[in-house]
Amino acid sequence: MLQNALGEQRYGASLTPTPDVCPPALPQRQVLLANPRGFCAGVQRAIEAVERALEHDGAPVYVRRAIVHNRTVVERLERLGAVFVQEIDEIPSGAVAILSAHGSARSVVRAAQARALRMIDAVCPLVTKVHAEIEGWYRAGRHVLLIGHTGHPEVVGTLGQLPTGAVSVVCTPEDLEALDLAPNMALAYAVQTTFSQRDAAEMIAAIKARFRDVAAPRSSDICYATSNRQDAISAIAAQCDLVLVAGDTMSSNARRLVEVASAAGCPDARLISGGADLPRGAVLRAKRIGLTAAASTPDSVVAEICEALRELDCTITETPGAIERVRFRPVSLEPLGLRSPEGSIKDRLARLRTDIDTTLEAAIGHARGRDRRLADAMRYATIGGGKRFRALLVTAVSDLVGGAYDQALRVGAAIECVHAQSLVHDDLPCMDDDDRRRGRPTLHRKFDEATAVLAGDALLALAFEILAEEATHPDPAVRAQLVLSMARSIGQDGLAGGQMMDLYPSARPRPDDIFECESRKTGALIRYAVVAGSLLGQCSAEDRNRLIAFADNLGLVFQIRDDMLDSIGDPAVVGKAVGKDARAGRNSATTLLGLEGAAVQSSLLESACHQALDGFGPKASPLRELARFAVNRMH
Ligand code: GRG
Numbered sequence: 001m002l003q004n005a006l007g008e009q010r011y012g013a014s015l016t017p018t019p020d021v022c023p024p025a026l027p028q029r030q031v032l033l034a035n036p037r038g039f040c041a042g043v044q045r046a047i048e049a050v051e052r053a054l055e056h057d058g059a060p061v062y063v064r065r066a067i068v069h070n071r072t073v074v075e076r077l078e079r080l081g082a083v084f085v086q087e088i089d090e091i092p093s094g095a096v097a098i099l100s101a102h103g104s105a106r107s108v109v110r111a112a113q114a115r116a117l118r119m120i121d122a123v124c125p126l127v128t129k130v131h132a133e134i135e136g137w138y139r140a141g142r143h144v145l146l147i148g149h150t151g152h153p154e155v156v157g158t159l160g161q162l163p164t165g166a167v168s169v170v171c172t173p174e175d176l177e178a179l180d181l182a183p184n185m186a187l188a189y190a191v192q193t194t195f196s197q198r199d200a201a202e203m204i205a206a207i208k209a210r211f212r213d214v215a216a217p218r219s220s221d222i223c224y225a226t227s228n229r230q231d232a233i234s235a236i237a238a239q240c241d242l243v244l245v246a247g248d249t250m251s252s253n254a255r256r257l258v259e260v261a262s263a264a265g266c267p268d269a270r271l272i273s274g275g276a277d278l279p280r281g282a283v284l285r286a287k288r289i290g291l292t293a294a295a296s297t298p299d300s301v302v303a304e305i306c307e308a309l310r311e312l313d314c315t316i317t318e319t320p321g322a323i324e325r326v327r328f329r330p331v332s333l334e335p336l337g338l339r340s341p342e343g344s345i346k347d348r349l350a351r352l353r354t355d356i357d358t359t360l361e362a363a364i365g366h367a368r369g370r371d372r373r374l375a376d377a378m379r380y381a382t383i384g385g386g387k388r389f390r391a392l393l394v395t396a397v398s399d400l401v402g403g404a405y406d407q408a409l410r411v412g413a414a415i416e417c418v419h420a421q422s423l424v425h426d427d428l429p430c431m432d433d434d435d436r437r438r439g440r441p442t443l444h445r446k447f448d449e450a451t452a453v454l455a456g457d458a459l460l461a462l463a464f465e466i467l468a469e470e471a472t473h474p475d476p477a478v479r480a481q482l483v484l485s486m487a488r489s490i491g492q493d494g495l496a497g498g499q500m501m502d503l504y505p506s507a508r509p510r511p512d513d514i515f516e517c518e519s520r521k522t523g524a525l526i527r528y529a530v531v532a533g534s535l536l537g538q539c540s541a542e543d544r545n546r547l548i549a550f551a552d553n554l555g556l557v558f559q560i561r562d563d564m565l566d567s568i569g570d571p572a573v574v575g576k577a578v579g580k581d582a583r584a585g586r587n588s589a590t591t592l593l594g595l596e597g598a599a600v601q602s603s604l605l606e607s608a609c610h611q612a613l614d615g616f617g618p619k620a621s622p623l624r625e626l627a628r629f630a631v632n633r634m635h
Contacts, residue, residue, distance in 0.1 A: 029283065029314040031306070032240065034232040034292035035321030040225030041328050042124030043068045043296050046101035049122040049331035050077050053096055056333055057118075061096040064088060064108065065153060067122060068101050068296040069251035071273065088112050096120065102153040103127040105160020106358050113406040114471045122331050126223045127154060130190050131161045133217055135354050137188035138162050142215055143181065145170050147203045148192030152252050155192055162354065163361035163383060173206050181211070188215035193223040194253035194295070196260060197230055224326055225295045226253050230260045232321045233292045238265035240290035242282050245271050246301050247294030254294030261290065274301050275308035283312050291316075348622070349392055352412070356391050357383050359413040363466055377447050377455035378462070381420040385438035387635070389558070389626070390415045390529040396622040397533025397547060404536070410472045411482065411532045417463035418486070419525060421456040422495050428452060431503065432580070439575035460490075473536060481535050485528060494524035502586070509587050515556065518589065522562065523555025530554075543615070550612035550623065557605040558630045563588040564598050565634070573635050606631045 046067050053061045059081020066074050066084065074084060082098075088111040091097050097117040099108065101124045112119045134144045144167040148155040159167050170176045181187070189207055191200045200222060208214055220227070237243050243261035247254025254271055261269035268282060283289060289309070293302045306316050360382050364375055391412030398408035427434040427442040428449060434442050444452035466472060467482045488494060498520025506513060530551035534544045567590050569578045581588045589598045609627035613620040 029286055029289060029309075029312065031289045031291050031309050031314045031316045032236045033302075033306075033316060033318045034229070034236060034290060035319055036225070036228050036232060036324050037246075037291075038293040038295070038297055038299055038302060040223065040295035041324075041326040042101055042126060042223070042225075045328045045331060046122035046124065047073060047077070049120060049333075050082050050098055051080065052330070053098060053120055053333060054081050057096050061098060062091040062117075063098045063100065064091075064104065064112075065100045065102070066250070067098065069254075070248050070294075070296040070298065070301075072298055072301055073296065088115060088117070091115065091117055093117065098122055100153065101127070103131065103157035105157050106355070107160055107362060108157075110359075110406055110471075113404065120331060120333060123157070124193070124223070125328050126193050126221075127157070130158055130193065130217075130221050133221070134158065134167060134188070134190050135161060135350075137215055138166050139350060139353065140186075140215075142186045142188040143168070145176075145179075145187060145189045145207060146192070147171070147189060147200055148195060149252060152192065154194065154252070158190070158192075161358075163357045164366065170203065170207075173203070176203065176206050176210065183210060184212055186213045186215075187211050190217060191221035192252070193221055194226050194256060195222055196256045197222055197227055198260070198263065223295075225324065226256070228322050228324060229253070229257060229292060229295060232319070233257050233261050233290060234264040235321075236290045236319055237261040237269070240266050240286075240288045241268065242266070242279075242286040242288075243269040243290040243292070244278075244305065245269065245292055245294065246274070246297045246305055247271055248273060248296070251294045251296050254297070257292055257294060261292075266290065272305065275304035278305060278308045278312075280312065283309065283314070289314065349388060352392055352395060352409075353388050355409050356388055356413055356416060359409050360416065363413060363417075363462055373447070373451060374454060374458060377443060377451045378459055380446060381424050381443050381455055381459060382416055385440075386416070386419070387633075388412070388416065389630070390419055390525055393526065393529040393554075393623075393626060394533045394536075396626060397530050398536040399533075400616060400619055400623065401534055401537030401539035401543060401547075403533060403538075407471075407473055407536050408533060410466055410469075411536065412529075414463040414466040414472075414486070415525060415529055415532070417459040417466070418490055418495075421459040421463075422490075422499075422525075424452050424456045424459075426499070431499070434577060434580075436571075436576050439572075475538075478535055478538065482532055485531055485535070489524040489528040494520055498522070498524065505587060511592055514587050514589065514592055518559040518563075519552070519556060522559035523552065526555035526558060527551040546612050546615055550609050550627075553605045553608040553612065554627055554630055557602050557609065557627070560589040560598050560602050560605070561630060561633055563590045564595060564602075566590070567595060569634065575635060602631050 050061065050063060050067055060083045063082050063084050065086065067077065078084065085091055088097065088108060093115045095117060097112050097119050099119065099121045101122050103123040137144050146155060146158055146167050146169045148169055149171055150169045155169055168179055189204060233243065243266045245254055245257040249271060258269045258271050270279060272278060291305065309316065364378050394412045394415060395405060395408040423437055424443045426432050427437055428444055435445055436442060443455060463486065464483060467486060468479055472482065473479050490496060498517050501513065501517035502521060527548065530547050534547050563581065565574055566578050566581050571578050581591065593601055606627055610624055613623055
């Protein structure tokens with residue numbers, strides 16, 4: 001039997017009863033202490049993050065919501081100088097803001113960035129694993145079923161990683177039944193990390209019974225600490241006539257421990273917050289009491305409860321259990337959110353795609369009283385599709401010249417609105433008359449022509465709205481330049497002018513006419529992405545000129561590749577019909593130069609892109625990668 005730091009006796013070990021003289025001397029009640037219990041590695045790490053931030057930055061540091069669901073922990077940190085708030089807008093701008101261990105929606109991170117808070121995210125790495133998982137499934141086109149408790153902060157944070165509607169929360173088999181999803185729909189499930197193992201197993205079985213195509217997490221989402229604590233209390237609960245779980249009512253994993261103890265056969269399982277909360281009557285009636293603590297309950301609370309139990313003539317015995325060796329790297333105190341996604345172009349694109357989707361989703365909104373069909377069409381045109389080449393470009397340039405990622409993201413979303421509008425209108429019967437775009441029916445085929453025209457109009461308006469809003473840049477002069485430059489990129493000298501040249505070419509077009517048309521139709525928005533990125537970072541005129549030279553070559557090479565894909569592309573990969581230029585007798589870089597000539601021209605233009613970036617050194621490598629992608633892309 002184990003001896004622990006709480007100083008308990010072993011059952012009956014030190015007593016020698018003398019039946020003739022004394023009343024029965026054996027203690028009346030035995031307390032079995034479950035093992036493991038109390039703090040998990042994620043909770044420990046989050047609390048330490050607040051302590052370290054206080055040491056590093058001095059008080060006050062602000063914490064959004066309870067860092068972990070335990071009042072004793074929160075009160076102790078408050079005494080050290082932490083200020084707990086409900087929402088980001090309660091935090092003075094520029095202050096240190098710590099986000100809780102349960103994980104936060106991306107909108108919270110963006111709100112913190114908009115207030116220029118120095119943000120530290122204490123999210124548990126095991127919750128981050130679930131976030132990454134659902135993002136992967138979303139990108140793979142799967143709808144996610146999140147097994148969890150609606151409204152719990154972890155569930156709210158997980159839902160907030162993806163656009164609205166991408167995830168459905170299910171807690172009970174009835175929730176599952178109420179879902180209006182086709183049995184052959186591509187799905188995946190994820191589980192709240194503090195959910196009951198038994199209930200999760202039931203839900204997973206029900207999901208698999210109802211749906212045919214269900215992707216599962218590679219390993220259980222329920223965290224090791226939740227599972228170990230549930231197993232430990234389950235192992236002793238049936239021998240106990242009372243189980244006490246030390247924890248707060250707001251703690252989900254604490255409440256699950258009470259349920260698990262009851263389900264394992266204990267007739268009376270209760271949650272208590274500390275020694276003062278001890279149910280004396282129930283303790284005095286019990287012979288054997290089980291005691292455990294939630295993953296957010298400090299040892300001091302367990303020690304206090306043990307003390308109160310000893311006063312009621314209890315001996316306390318540690319039970320053997322799993323030894324936990326999990327440790328996480330400390331939370332980085334370097335403020336988050338000012339950096340663009342890192343890694344390969346593929347990784348950055350993946351993260352950017354989700355970030356752009358959530359930004360667009362928030363911008364299109366779900367306000368009451370708005371026309372739902374229009375909003376649905378706007379979402380259809382913008383969300384979940386496209387390479388996001390222009391959005392990646394603006395974030396890469398902004399990053400290169402010191403702009404903020406969240407601002408670049410907004411500009412990227414505005415550009416994607418304009419780009420989507422141009423594609424929607426380009427596909428209309430009065431223009432290119434296309435049936436497929438981005439691998440699915442064009443907007444006017446899915447909805448109708450009038451809706452396509454109006455969705456395009458509304459997207460254009462939305463783009464300007466996003467650019468003009470303060471969150472896009474604190475300096476009104478920068479915002480005005482962003483708006484002006486966008487207006488010029490899409491008007492007579494930009495997309496609209498280029499499209500006119502395409503629809504009404506001169507009878508004998510000169511090569512210059514073709515390149516002029518392409519540079520307006522495609523190059524203008526690509527150039528805008530680069531100019532906007534340079535505006536966000538407010539770089540020198542010299543750097544801006546170098547970036548514009550890069551953009552002009554990139555825009556042209558992007559369009560030449562588009563022309564080449566029209567000849568050599570696979571419609572299934574390109575996502576739209578090919579061979580249209582030849583069928584319509586339309587002039588393009590390939591009809592002008594031939595396929596080989598277009599390839600040679602592309603490679604010259606790519607060299608010019610690299611040359612323009614020479615002055616920026618290795619920091620420009622993401623832009624160099626984008627140029628390589630533009631030349632070699634197959635879609
Ligand atoms: C904006 C006022 C205003 C008018 C628009 C219809 C129109 C006028 C212009 C059409 C411009 C157009 C369709 C140009 C083609 C640009 C191009 C190469 C599109 C394909 O871009 P990708 O490959 O597409 O980046 P994804 O789907 O990946 O986003």
